[in-house]
Amino acid sequence: MEHELKEFIKMCDEAIKKEDFDTLMNYYTDDAVLVVKPGMIARGKEEIKKAFIAIAKYFNNSLMPTQGEMIILEAGDTALVLSQTLINSDKTDSDYSMDRRSTYVFKKNPQGEWLCAIDNSYGTELISNKDI
């Protein structure tokens, strides 16, 4: 049986593909953060929804994220998911990688449901090009 978070992330990807952002927002915590692109963060459902609408438009409304290899590190009500995220769209000139190593943090709410708290599809790429 697949880990429940794997199924959950599939539902998120499906909602993104269908551009059903109201359903998608049910999958985030109220204070969730989304890394829209390096240096740009959306905070809270309202900003995250707006960001997803802009992202969908950027990808010619043809965005289809899927996940490849995935590692789930679970510590009680918190989980870190490391995932190969493949981004398909009919846009051929994206400035951003379409094959990413994402880092997602999920939290279990009191009802035992996982919700996304931190959504960073850029993973450690956010630091890898910086010099110390």
Add this chain to the structure above:
Amino acid sequence: MEHELKEFIKMCDEAIKKEDFDTLMNYYTDDAVLVVKPGMIARGKEEIKKAFIAIAKYFNNSLMPTQGEMIILEAGDTALVLSQTLINSDKTDSDYSMDRRSTYVFKKNPQGEWLCAIDNSYGTELISNKDI
């Protein structure tokens, strides 16, 4: 002023350097997980402490982790830290990278103190060598 998590991680690195693992364990949640090496996980303070003792020995009791560039993504009581982790020791033949892109997840406890819940110094490297 530096982010409080940056200071906190400095204290963790200092405790590792001093091999003060009892103090170090105060910085972890009870159900924390540590990625000891790819494919090996320690769960809970007892296992994590044992793992740190073994890691210290592996590095000839000369382990000195420090952090370089760091990005902190904070969502309420949860934070994902992406960090360049530099591992120094007098061991010259380590099987593991000494310059890593770590992913750490921290949680704030009811007293408002950050604790480490997920400690993965291998970051997305855990998946990057696998084929989908």
